[in-house]
Amino acid sequence: MTENSPLARLAALGLALPPAAAPVANYVPVTRAGHLLFVSGQLPVAAGKVDPAHQGKLGAQVSLEAGQAAARLAALNVLAQANAAVGDLAKLRALRLGGFVNATPDFQQIPQVVNGASDLFATVLGENGKHARAAVGVAQLPLDAAVEIEATFEIIA
Structure with missing residues (x-):
């Protein structure tokens, strides 16, 4: 791991990639089409479950700060899926992030x-982490999660 690699940047944040979660329904976690990688929506799951602090509705049970933490954890799970698919986060450029x-x-x-x-x-991801995005409010998410994050990446190496 080089000093400025994505994994080193994660470690500097006190984070590590979790294992890529297996799908819980009839879908695949990642689909590749040419140089594009589509990562299915990921929840703020740690150790196989959604933490109660990351369950419920923003504007009711969940604070803005807890929602941001849930989005960060869900994004970490997106990166874990992407890394499992290509073997190295340095090979990726984020194109689009969808947040629910x-x-x-x-x-x-x-x-x-x-x-x-x-x-x-x-x-x-540094410069490769800049992306287009949609941020959408929804009435409900699986497992009563506060946030779900999906992403599209370009495979650049």
Whole structure:
């Protein structure tokens, strides 16, 4: 691991890639089409379950800060899936991030929640972490997760 590699940047944040989670329904976690890698939506799962702090609705049970932490953890799981697919995060450039936020109808800080994921991509992947994005409020997510993150990457090496 070189000093400025994505894994070194993760370690500097006190983070490590978790094992890539197996799908829990009829889908695959990653699909590759040519030089594009599509990572299915990932939840803020650690040790096989969603932490209760990352369950519920933003604007009700979940604070902005807890939502951002949930988005960051879900993004870490996206990176784990991408790394499992290509073997090296340095081979990837983020193209698009999709963020889904389990929120009350009046919650207005959906983009700020998804910043938890965007900021992680930018920090870990550096210039290759800059991406287009959608941040969408939804009525419910699987396992009552506060956030779900999906991404599309270009394989560059």
